[in-house]
Amino acid sequence: MGTRVSYPYDLKMKAIEMRLAGIPVKQVLNELNIRHKTQVETWMRWYKNGELHRFEQPVGKQYTFDKGPVYENEQTRLEVENRYLKQQIEVLKKYAELERKWLEK
Structure with a gap:
């Protein structure tokens, strides 16, 4: 099993901007050095759902409703x-x- 990678907020937003501009996923992965296409797809889903707070949460701590446990x-x-x-x-x-x-x- 591989190690988890934590991408900075700026890189995530850059990937989203590139996808919204119509750039193919493979090109986004190569230019930004992202490992898997599902990562970009997940970020796009969060962006479309308005879950922007999730971009700044640490790896493995992606809380859906708030910025942390209640x-x-x-x-x-x-x-x-x-x-x-x-x-x-x-x-x-x-x-x-x-x-x-x-x-x-």
Whole structure:
């Protein structure tokens, strides 16, 4: 499985402009160095549906109705953020431990 590619907002809008001007998909892919034609088709669908906020969302986080998940209250949002930050700390601790082991060798 390949790695995910995150395209900048400007490139997405340029691809849409080119398609609206009647430029073929293959030419758009070659000129802008986009991997798959379905990506351009998805951007066109979002553009036609007026879902412009989706162009600035990160890969894998394409929320349809808003710019992010909706939490029931502030407490829930803080709990999710806290869990995320704890996971980041754990990853850094594991990396520090691995780095220490590498330096001992």
